[in-house]
Amino acid sequence: MTKREKLLLIYEKLYDFYGPQYWWPANNWFEVTIGAILTQNTSWKNVEKAINNLKSNNLINPRKLYTIEKTELAQMIKPCGFYNLKSERIKNFLEWLKKYDFDELKIKNKSYIELRRELLKIKGIGKETADSILLYAFNFPVFVVDSYTKRLFDRLGLGLPEDYDEIQEFFEASLGKNEKLYNEYHALIVKHSKEFCKKKPNCFDCFLQSECNFYKKEFRR
DSSP states (O other): OHHHHHHHHHHHHHHHHHHOOOSSSSSSHHHHHHHHHHHTSSSSHHHHHHHHHHTTTOOSSHHHHSSSSSSHHHHGGGGGHHHEEEHHHHHHHHHHTTTTTTTTTHHTSHHHHHHHHHTTSSSTOHHHHHHHHIIITTOOOOOOOOOHHHHHHHHHHEEOOOOOHHHHHHHHHHHHHHHHHHHHHHHHHHHHHTTTTTOOOGGGGGGTGOHHHHHHHHHHO
């Protein structure tokens, strides 16, 4: 079985078990971008609390959010942790959005390669956050790599490289340019990593045992 065939097999097994995940959990593109910044180094439950604070103040709107003070924003997003730092990062992102007049269509008219380059120049926006914005907010075919991806596929035995871009290139070359597949696959990876393939994995109940090098090595001696 080739690596591509194994990738597709894993996807099919995950999808058959969990079904569609309907990611990203947000009402519009701007809420996705704010969530992508807020979720850095925290749980999604905490992000939801921060986003609800913004919603209650009618601030899930780039023009409105741009006008409030950084300190005021920090207090609203306090539940997500590192709130002063994240407030600054959101403000940096909003300065970038202002160049496009806060207009989603103006952003999507550019190539995702160029947009990714611009996003990565924003202080506080790393590769995972930039790619989450490109995929989930703007529907560009960019595969998101995170710690769940590395952990799951290392255990499965695909031998991923260490470098983020090399891992991303491997998935995109294997799966082809397909934003819907990337969206669903990444969501399923996160789901499975929270349900079974945790830091301390629940291997005995996992339905991927037959495909998993870690299980075979640790439990089938």
